[in-house]
Amino acid sequence: MTVGSRLALIVWGCGMVLCGLVIADTRFSADMSAFLPRSPSPTQQILVDQLQTGVASRLVLIAVDGAPAATLAAVSKTLAAQLRRDDADFIAINNGDQAASGAAPERDLLWRYRYVLSPNVTPAHFTADGLHQALENDLGLLGSDMSSLVKQSLPGDPTGEILTLLGQLAQQKQPASRDGVWFSPDGKRALLVAQTRQPGFDIASEERALAMLDTAFAAAQKSVADADATRLRFSGPGVFAVHTKTEMKADISRLSLIATLLVSAILLFTYRSPRVLLLALVPVASGALAGIAAVSLGFGFVHGITLGFGVTLIGEAVDYAIYLFTQTAPGTSPDATLPRIWPMLQLGVLVSICGFSAMLFSSFTGFAQLGLFSITGLVVAVAVTRWVLPALLGRNFATARSAAFAPALMAVVAHARMLRLPMALALIGAVAVLALHRGGFWEDDLTALSPIPASDQKLDQTLRADIGAPDVRYIIVASAPDEQQALTASERLSTVLNGLEGRGVLAGYDAPTRYLPSAATQQARLDALPPPGELRARLGRALQNLPFQPDLFAPFLADVAAAKAQPLLDRAALHGTGLALKLDSLLVEQRGAWTALLSLRGVTDAARVAAAIAKAGIAGATFVDLKAESNRLLEVYRHEALMLTLIGSLVIVALLVVSLRSPRRVALVVAPLAGAVILTTAILTLGDHKLSIFNLIGLLLTEAVGSNYCIFFERQDWSDANAERMVASLVLANSCTIIGFGILSFARLPVLHGIGMTVAIGAFLSLVLSAIVTSRGVARR
Amino acid sequence: MRRRVSLVIALIAGLGLHAPPSLAQSAPAFGLTQLMARFGAVKSATAQFTERKYLRMLKSPLSDSGVLIYAAPDKLEKNTLRPQPETLTIDGDTLAIEREGQTQTLSLSAYPQIGGFIEGIRATLAGDLATLQRIYYMQFAGSIDAWQLILQPRDAKMREIVRAIYISGDDVHITRIQTVEGDGDRTDMTITPGSP
Secondary structure (H helix, E strand, O other): OOHHHHHHHHHHHHHHHHHHHHHHOOOEEOOHHHHOEOOOOHHHHHHHHHHHHOHHHHEEEEEEEOOOHHHHHHHHHHHHHHHHOOOOOEEEEEOOOOOOOOHHHHHHHHHHOHHHHOOOOOHHHHOHHHHHHHHHHHHHHHHOOOHHHHOOOOOOOOOOHHHHHHHHHHOOOOOEEEOOEEEOOOOOEEEEEEEEOOOOOOHHHHHHHHHHHHHHHHHHHHHOOOOOOOEEEEEOHHHHHHHHHHHHHHHHHHHHHHHHHHHHHHHHHHHOOHHHHHHHHHHHHHHHHHHHHHHHHHHOOEEHHHHHHHHHHHHHHHHHHHHHHHHOOOOOOHHHHHHHHHHHHHHHHHHHHHHHHHHHOOOEHHHHHHHHHHHHHHHHHHHHHHHHHHHHHOOOOOOHHHHOOHHHHHHHHHOHHHHHHHHHHHHHHHHHHHHHOOOOOEOOOHHHHOOOOHHHHHHHHHHHHHHOOOOOOEEEEEEEOOHHHHHHHHHHHHHHHHHHHHOOOOOEEEOHHHOOOOHHHHHHHHHHOOOHHHHHHHHHHHOOOOOEOOOOOHHHHHHHHHHHHOOOOOHHHHOOOHHHHHHHHHEEEEOOEEEEEEEEEOOOOHHHHHHHHHHHOOOOEEEEEHHHHHHHHHHHHHHHHHHHHHHHHHHHHHHHHHHHOOHHHHHHHHHHHHHHHHHHHHHHOHHHOOEOHHHHHHHHHHHHHHHHHHHHHHHOOOOOOOHHHHHHHHHHHHHHHHHHHHHHOOOOOHHHHHHHHHHHHHHHHHHHHHHHHHHHHHHHO | OHHHHHHHHHHHHHEOOOOOHHHHOOOOOOOHHHHHHHHOOOOOEEEEEEEEEEOOOEOOOEEEEEEEEEEOOOEEEEEEEEOOOEEEEEEOOEEEEEEOOEEEEEEHHHOHHHHHHHHHHHHHHHOOHHHHHHHEEEEEEEEOOEEEEEEEEOOHHHHOOEEEEEEEEEOOEEEEEEEEEOOOOEEEEEEEEOOO
16 A cells, blocks of 8 residues: 555545534534525515514414314314413414413403503594493493493493404404314314414424324323314424425435435446445545535535435445446556546536536525535545545456446447437427427426425415415515604504505505504503593583493593503513414514514505505505515526526536637537437426426536536547446446436425436436437547 | 204294194193294294393393394394394304494304303203203293293303393293393393284
8 A cells, every 4th residue: 555545545534534523513404494595685584584483483273174063173172271281382272262262361451451552542532422422332232132242341441442452353354163163164174273382493392392282182082072083184384394304304314225225236236246336335425424514514504405415426426436446447457547537537526516516606505505515525526536445446456347238338339329310300309399388488386396295285275264364465564773663654554554445455454553552652542531530521421311320430430540540551561462472473573673564455456555555655664465576586596596507507618618628529528418408408398397496406417417428428539448448437327327316306305306307317318418429529530 | 063953943933933733733741842842843934022121231221123033944133123223143153243234253152141042042942951951950831822931050150141041932932031141131022923
């Protein structure tokens, strides 16, 4: 062993130990939002943050079905009672059971603060005339079937503020109800809404909460008669996160195992030597370890998807060892082979790096990780092949058997030029497919990019519709430097929206100031209440000619006086009620800036709303169409993916021009590559399928990976006796790459599936087209 | 659900309209069981009511009147016409009150103030003795053409809301329902068959 190779082994060994140490300390994440880009606008940032940590992210929608309504209701009540005892995981459980749920503190709070909360509190409302009118209305209510509902509150609240407040809350659509609990409209599912203590992205907590839910349901099933057939189903952002993680884990371990087995089988079959197989896997394993360590150091965490992408590295990094083994003729030393193939390996790796480095600039953290992982992995794999493998192989290593199938392959390659016409026809066909493609080229549906399976998405939609959760499309966002200014903006917006509601432009809206009016508004309402003596006198006049008992309204006088004396309502006072949850989702503080969100229902004319908001000139207020916004977001992603692909391609061509220094030779590499990209695109869009951004990234990687085969083909001196071995090594390497990416196309996660399928097809076509194009050059030479 | 439908049918039967001829034949020994059996056969009915409410809050009673309508299979309407139009609809477990153009929808079981009362009458008239005895102490007296049923909630909490319900009738015609609420307020409803 030379000093050089001994040094190489030491460096390699130390490097691997260091990588191992880094990886041992690495945090792994399954948060799919890494594959959502850092959002381009502050508005979108708020939306994404809301999505990740807001109240919405903590919701779990639960359905119990499979039994008659009475049984389901009983299970719902038992389940809710069980979950309410579990403070650690859930902060709120609602199943419509008003007797058991936390509705009481909410009503108490509304009652105590009714004079600062009710928009009806104006000076006119508390004049003798105003009071008389209110009392006449009360009399009507007492005579009605609602008397038992209003009787209790009447002595303290003759002006009906509590009814106004409850009416406002009731505006939000409530689910259907049977036997006292929420049900789907068809009565087939009992519904519950749970709120977890931790946000949905906290997968460990979310997993624990869902496990608790399963346990509680099993217990409820046992304690309710005839409930054996009932079934529990749930959905929500946290549930998705857990499912995605589980699925990702399963996908990745299954696919890596299959890829490793297949690649090993091919290598074992070719070389008939377990030792060679192990040696071939050395660069792969080293590259993978270094890749993970690099991502961990660069990003602070490693995404599960990045690990999944490691599957492709198995197929790709093994190429270098294959080139070395297969091209080492019997009786020669690997040290002699290396200088011969090194220039091609070097160029190949450089081109791959160019392709992958375009991904480093992606605004998707996930893609940037894939880029860094692949670059590091490939560089380390090729370095290990170059310096470490020869040291491990020893001087007289040769794989005599390895080229046994080479002559046959060579014959095929020699006749490849006969495929020129079919290739031309295929390309014309591909262009025709692309030209005749109907219904848009690009996948416009964000859900198609989502890691959540279609069946889960459908269940979520069904439960959301059941529960009557509005599909919010239009919101108004008002940003301000502090809480009070955000609330003031919300109030001014409410005034505009009230006007629009009156004209039927929208059916209704929800605003943070429903639950927490600004201090100024609260004070104005208190100022509208007359002082005790004055109120008593006015009430006396108002009661004339009405049949109420004389002292009936003493609580009213006391409550008004108390309202004027108590401190204003603040956020802390709402704590622990359902109102706090609503407020938290509508009034958000982030990095010192406050945002009020107003969600609109039943908008009939969005343009008119937008115009009215703009005309009102409220600082920091923006009308947002979430659907348009998400379409725009998708367009931004796509544009970015397209730009990355184009820039990556240009850099690859530039690199080839610089290193090959001949337009003809560049053309011999680029032409088959371009052909492969066109054919792959045509195959992917066959049958009017649409291209996703994952396919687009896949095309970039096709260039990065496929170019290696073109370079080897182009560089080869065909008169050399080694030509046979070269062809054999290329076919072997290509097969392994196709296995790596091809296996990935069986992943259920769209990102892995999309990239895997594209590159598998593209890499195969690159080799075939390269053989066809270059062998023609050989014939002429 | 099926049981609830039959409850409503029984209630409407009690409103006393279009009773099938067979029910007019008198049975030899008349008791609660026989009465229940007769209620079940009536499918639809319309009747007028007048109601007086004696509330402690008020110096004088309030009156209202209107029409009770039953439409098969499970819908019941109390249409108040005077002094202020109001429609109360019971459909399964759902109670809707429409007043001054606004509709309020409640779950009967969630509002024992209203639900307990209506559920009581429905169960009584369905002849579901088991349910009745589970919820109420019962007293029954009288003959087929003049009977009275008194219901008192067994549950103390429910007694705070409804102290007792007195139902009087003539065969399958309910003629009067008196309710005494927990706070002493009373409602006295008189029912006469036929549309206005």
